[in-house]
Amino acid sequence: MNPAFLLLAGFALVLLILLGLVLRDPRRLGKPDADLSLSEEPDRRHVTYFPQMRQALSAEDFVFLSSLGSRELTRRVRKERQRIALAFLSCLRSDFLKLWRLARVIASMSPQVGMAQEFARLRLGLVFYLHYEMVRVKFLFGFAPLPELGSLSEVVSRLAIRLETAMNELGERAALAAKLASSLDGRDLNTP
Amino acid sequence: MAMSSLPLSVQLIWACSTLAQLMVLVLLFMKGNSRKVPFFTAYIALNICQAGFLLVLYSISGISSAHTVAIAWVSECITLLAQALAATEILGITLRPYPGIWGLGWRAIAVTSALVVIVVALTSHGQNVQERLFELNRGYHLTFATAFIACLLLVRYYSIRVPAAYKMILGGFCFNSCVEVLIYTFIQILFHEGFEVHQPTWQFLTTLSFVAALFIWMVALRKPFPAEDRQIASLSDSEYQRLSPEINEHLRVLNEKLLRLWKMEARQH
Numbered sequence: 001m002n003p004a005f006l007l008l009a010g011f012a013l014v015l016l017i018l019l020g021l022v023l024r025d026p027r028r029l030g031k032p033d034a035d036l037s038l039s040e041e042p043d044r045r046h047v048t049y050f051p052q053m054r055q056a057l058s059a060e061d062f063v064f065l066s067s068l069g070s071r072e073l074t075r076r077v078r079k080e081r082q083r084i085a086l087a088f089l090s091c092l093r094s095d096f097l098k099l100w101r102l103a104r105v106i107a108s109m110s111p112q113v114g115m116a117q118e119f120a121r122l123r124l125g126l127v128f129y130l131h132y133e134m135v136r137v138k139f140l141f142g143f144a145p146l147p148e149l150g151s152l153s154e155v156v157s158r159l160a161i162r163l164e165t166a167m168n169e170l171g172e173r174a175a176l177a178a179k180l181a182s183s184l185d186g187r188d189l190n191t192p
Numbered sequence: 193m194a195m196s197s198l199p200l201s202v203q204l205i206w207a208c209s210t211l212a213q214l215m216v217l218v219l220l221f222m223k224g225n226s227r228k229v230p231f232f233t234a235y236i237a238l239n240i241c242q243a244g245f246l247l248v249l250y251s252i253s254g255i256s257s258a259h260t261v262a263i264a265w266v267s268e269c270i271t272l273l274a275q276a277l278a279a280t281e282i283l284g285i286t287l288r289p290y291p292g293i294w295g296l297g298w299r300a301i302a303v304t305s306a307l308v309v310i311v312v313a314l315t316s317h318g319q320n321v322q323e324r325l326f327e328l329n330r331g332y333h334l335t336f337a338t339a340f341i342a343c344l345l346l347v348r349y350y351s352i353r354v355p356a357a358y359k360m361i362l363g364g365f366c367f368n369s370c371v372e373v374l375i376y377t378f379i380q381i382l383f384h385e386g387f388e389v390h391q392p393t394w395q396f397l398t399t400l401s402f403v404a405a406l407f408i409w410m411v412a413l414r415k416p417f418p419a420e421d422r423q424i425a426s427l428s429d430s431e432y433q434r435l436s437p438e439i440n441e442h443l444r445v446l447n448e449k450l451l452r453l454w455k456m457e458a459r460q461h
Binding site: 002004005006007008009011012013015016018019022023096099100101103104105106107108109110111112113114115117118120121122124125128 | 290291292293295296299315330334337338341344345347348349350351352359363366367370371373374377378380381431432433435436437439440443444
């Protein structure tokens with residue numbers, strides 16, 4: 001049996017599966033409107049909870065608990081805080097994804113899109129996903145590099161502020177375009 | 193009559209296909225969609241003309257003469273070209289409000305097509321002209337499906353909403369092409385007696401897959417297409433040029449931080 005035929009048949013099957021996935025109802029797709037709403041609630045961003053997180057996971061607390069001699073309590077607290085850290089990391093990822101999606105909205109609104117820029121962003125997204133999973137596993141095994149987590153939050157925060165400004169501008173443009181579209185629709189209705 | 197040398201099953205499926213094409217054409221005109229998608233309308237009309245032409249050709253010269261086969265393949269080339277134009281038209285309508293993404297889509301089609309054509313050329317080694325023509329046909333369908341599915345992936349990646357009717361038409365095209373590739377390849381794998389022996393099977397199955405695509409299109413065409421004057425907020429090119437590298441730089445820094453987290457020495461509290 002020729003392996004080239006099998007490869008072709010396999011490729012065609014993969015294409016059929018991809019087609020099914022692509023044409024599936026995109027309910028789980030991020031909507032541009034939902035992205036825009038992000039700018040309306042900047043205070044809700046998860047990174048803003050980082051000081052509380054740092055406090056909750058500070059090494060001093062563990063030193064103090066250990067000095068009291070309660071190993072069981074130290075272990076329980078560490079486990080509980082590790083769970084919180086994982087939840088925080090997950091929220092950080094969701095912030096990243098929202099911002100990443102915003103970047104795609106900006107690209108979709110642009111009259112000219114740079115292939116290199118878009119490809120670089122796609123690669124960054126994939127690399128982020130890989131790194132995130134690696135760090136998550138690290139947290140799961142009980143290591144919590146908190147100072148680094150702090151600078152991570154800072155980066156997301158800076159990016160968020162920059163994008164919020166951009167999205168506010170876009171929001172105004174979107175409103176203008178919607179107004180224009182509705183006025184065009186109205187004109188069409190009046191046309192015999 | 194030479195036409196009777198075709199198996200009854202093939203004749204029946206051919207009749208069904210022609211009927212379905214006529215229904216699609218009627219729907220296109222009845223719902224006023226023919227003006228919105230002239231290339232797609234021309235493609236359907238061309239397919240009907242091809243069916244009529246082949247009917248006459250087979251009746252006069254028979255189905256197996258070299259002359260008939262050559263003319264039939266020429267007519268197939270014309271409809272395949274029309275198919276590419278019709279699908280590009282639908283994709284163009286979908287992405288018209290997004291000129292940047294449309295530009296990217298064009299390049300994606302070109303790059304993907306070139307890559308697939310190279311792979312197909314390297315893997316094709318037909319024994320005779322007939323087999324080479326079939327391989328060429330399969331290569332076309334493979335290139336078509338890959339390029340358009342790549343474009344649909346791009347559309348999905350940028351969260352662009354494609355009207356259901358357009359999505360179904362593009363889906364029908366891609367489905368038909370993928371199934372054609374599968375049918376031909378499986379026939380090649382399963383039967384070693386030579387392709388000509390299984391030509392009726394190939395004809396029946398490929399026509400059946402085309403009929404399935406026609407039914408998808410009928411569902412898509414039951415209503416008039418949505419208005420095309422969709423307005424979206426647009427950025428100036430300079431804004432994209434300014435924002436995009438900045439965002440990428442931020443994302444890159446974020447990735448570096450994450451990588452640093454990974455590389456850090458594991459330490460307990």
